[in-house]
Structure formats: structure tokens, C-alpha cells
Amino acid sequence: xxxxxxxxxxxxxxxxxxxxxxxxxxxxxxxxxxxxxxxxxxxxxxxxxxxxxxxxxxxxxxxxxxxxxxxxxxxxxxxxxxxxxxxxxxxxxxxxxxxxxxxxxxxxxxxxxxxx
Amino acid sequence: xxxxxxxxxxxxxxxxxxxxxxxxxxxxxxxxxxxxxxxxxxxxxxxxxxxxxxxxxxxxxxxxxxxxxxxxxxxxxxxxxxxxxxxxxxxxxxxxxxxxxxxxxxxxxxxxxxxxx
Numbered sequence: 354x355x356x357x358x359x360x361x362x363x364x365x366x367x368x369x370x371x372x373x374x375x376x377x378x379x380x381x382x383x384x385x386x387x388x389x390x391x392x393x394x395x396x397x398x399x400x401x402x403x404x405x406x407x408x409x410x411x412x413x414x415x416x417x418x419x420x421x422x423x424x425x426x427x428x429x430x431x432x433x434x435x436x437x438x439x440x441x442x443x444x445x446x447x448x449x450x451x452x453x454x455x456x457x458x459x460x461x462x463x464x465x466x467x468x469x
Numbered sequence: 470x471x472x473x474x475x476x477x478x479x480x481x482x483x484x485x486x487x488x489x490x491x492x493x494x495x496x497x498x499x500x501x502x503x504x505x506x507x508x509x510x511x512x513x514x515x516x517x518x519x520x521x522x523x524x525x526x527x528x529x530x531x532x533x534x535x536x537x538x539x540x541x542x543x544x545x546x547x548x549x550x551x552x553x554x555x556x557x558x559x560x561x562x563x564x565x566x567x568x569x570x571x572x573x574x575x576x577x578x579x580x581x582x583x584x585x586x
Contacts, residue, residue, distance in 0.1 A: 389577075394579070395579055396473070396560055396562075396578050396579050398577065399574050399576075442512060444512075454517050454524060454527075455564070455575075456502065456514040456517055456527075456528070457504075457512070457514065458514070459511050459512040459513075460511060461510070462511050
């Protein structure tokens with residue numbers, strides 16, 4: 354119930370194309386769904402995040418689509434660029450009373466390669 | 470400002486030795502997390518600190534793993550009697566004080582790559 358399943362494991366997209374990465378979860382108590390971007394040798398960095406009270410959030414070329422009933426969410430990267438080549442992780446978290454834990458449960462990652 | 474820093478960046482040790490990994494969070498961040506990133510395993514939560522106390526230690530894989538935080542700042546992750554399966558990148562993250570019913574952004578350091586021979 355604590356798992357977040359992510360697909361695909363790897364993705365190759367042409368420059369200018371749309372990259373789509375999908376995640377699914379089981380625990381309906383999750384209330385925060387961030388996406389992290391990681392370049393080789395670096396720590397993950399927050400890209401964009403959504404809460405379940407909205408179905409879509411857009412920041413520049415990056416959009417999260419959220420389907421609460423299906424317990425799925427996805428990252429769309431529009432006009433993909435070679436600089437977007439990185440590993441992307443979806444994650445989920447829940448707020449517990451008193452801030453007892455805010456740990457992130459991560460998906461297994463998607464290695465994106467954008468070809469010029 | 471300065472981000473989360475970790476040291477050493479790389480650590481090679483022999484099986485059975487103890488290692489200490491250090492994390493310096495962003496100034497003013499009260500929450501601190503340790504995660505482990507193994508090849509093909511994604512990021513795995515280890516422990517969460519709020520101030521100097523650790524209300525969630527549920528991810529520590531065995532009693533060989535321990536962590537402490539002092540002065541509400543620096544944290545040290547200690548692995549005793551290291552095993553080859555401990556080889557991984559150990560990541561530290563910090564976040565600002567919890568504000569109401571929210572989950573604040575976690576800012577990650579560059580990690581410490583641990584290799585156990």
C-alpha cells in the first residue's frame with residue numbers, strides 16, 4: 354500500500370516531442386505528489402508538485418495530470434529539449450498530525466533521453 | 470544561499486568497517502531526511518528528524534544503521550560493520566518548518582556514494 358509504481362523505466366523522445374511518464378499509487382491517504390528531476394552525480398530537485406484537490410497543474414513546459422478516482426498521476430513535458438535528459442522520479446507523501454512524518458515514497462524512476 | 474551539503478562525496482570501505490556520513494542542511498530547516506539510492510531500487514526512505522528527535526525511523530534496514538542530529542542542524546548517519554549490500558548513494562534532504570497541514574519541499578544534497586569492498 355505504500356508503493357508508487359512508475360512507468361516506463363526508460364523513454365527516448367525526439368527534440369520538440371512530448372514526454373509522458375506515468376505513476377500509480379494505492380494508498381488514498383497520500384495528499385502530496387511531487388515530481389523530482391535528477392541529473393547524473395546530483396541530488397534530486399523538485400520539478401513540480403500537485404495536491405489531490407486539483408486535476409492538473411502546469412508550470413512552463415511541465416504539466417502534472419492527476420486522476421484521483423484512478424489513483425494515477427502523470428508528468429507531461431511539452432517541447433522536450435536535450436537539456437531535459439535526466440532521470441525523473443514521481444513520489445507521494447502524506448501529512449500526519451503534528452508532522453510526525455513527511456517522508457516521500459518514490460517511484461523507481463524513468464530515464465529520459467531527448468534526442469537532438 | 471547554500472544548499473544541502475554532504476561529506477564525503479565518495480567513500481570506499483572494506484566489509485566489516487564502520488562509516489560515518491555527514492549532512493549539513495540548509496540553515497533554518499528544521500526537518501531532515503536520509504534516503505538511500507541503490508542501482509535499480511529508486512530512492513528509499515531511511516529516517517526523518519524534526520529538530521533533534523527522530524519521530525520516524527521506520528526505513529532503517531537493520532540495527533547496524535543509526536543516525537543522530539545535534540543542535541537542530543548537522544546530522545550523521547552511521548553504518549556499523551558494513552556489508553556489500555550497503556553500497557549505495559546516501560542522500561540527505563532538508564525542508565523548512567512544517568506550516569499547518571502541508572508538506573514542504575524537500576531539498577536534496579548531492580549524496581555520498583558508498584562502496585563496500
